[in-house]
Amino acid sequence: xxxxxxxxxxxxxxxxxxxxxxxxxxxxxxxxxxxxxxxxxxxxxxxxxxxxxxxxxxxxxxxxxxxxxxxxxxxxxxxxxxxxxxxxxxxxxxxxxxxxxxxxxxxxxxxxxxxxxxxxxxxxxxxxxxxxxxxxxxxxxxxxxx
Numbered sequence: 001x002x003x004x005x006x007x008x009x010x011x012x013x014x015x016x017x018x019x020x021x022x023x024x025x026x027x028x029x030x031x032x033x034x035x036x037x038x039x040x041x042x043x044x045x046x047x048x049x050x051x052x053x054x055x056x057x058x059x060x061x062x063x064x065x066x067x068x069x070x071x072x073x074x075x076x077x078x079x080x081x082x083x084x085x086x087x088x089x090x091x092x093x094x095x096x097x098x099x100x101x102x103x104x105x106x107x108x109x110x111x112x113x114x115x116x117x118x119x120x121x122x123x124x125x126x127x128x129x130x131x132x133x134x135x136x137x138x139x140x141x142x143x144x145x146x
Contacts, residue, residue, distance in 0.1 A: 016115040016137065017086050024083055025129055027051045028091075028120045032127045041093040044122045045080060048091070058084050067111045079108055088117040097121050097128055109134040 031047045045061060052059035060082045067075045081089035090105045097119065105117040115137060121128040 016133070020084055020087055021116060021118060021131065023055075023057070024087060024089060024118060025120075027055065027057075028118075028122075028127060028129065032122055035122075037093075037122060037125055037127075039093060039122070041091060041122070044091055044093060048081065048089075052081075052083070059089075060085075065108070065112050077108055077111060079112070082112075082114070086114065086116065088112065088114055090117060090119050092119070092121045093123040094121060095123055097130065102130060102132060105130075105132045106135065 063079045063082045066073045079088050080091050088108050105119050109117050115134045117132040119130040
């Protein structure tokens, strides 16, 4: 019997899109368990796209989004995935997540005006997952059960 990997507890007071993010994280664990670590980011990206499609989650990949300043477009970014038009999923395959990786996702949230981002690192023996939220949301409004 295949053992299901650890998944984070579900929130007592729901985080925005809590059920969806929990489902996305489950898919990431499934991909990590099947492939293992050590591949380049594009391998995980392509595998996630297949896995999302197979469970009928709308997952747009390599989404170009514009960054505006005072009403004018000043640049763009490319999100790895936007899931169900609600959650940004940024994936990495690095030995360690750095503060700039989190900052990247937070900036994507600000530019896209979405509420929730997930930063997932496939570069270690066990995947790392960070929940990130648009700065307009207050972290103290959420707590974990247990």
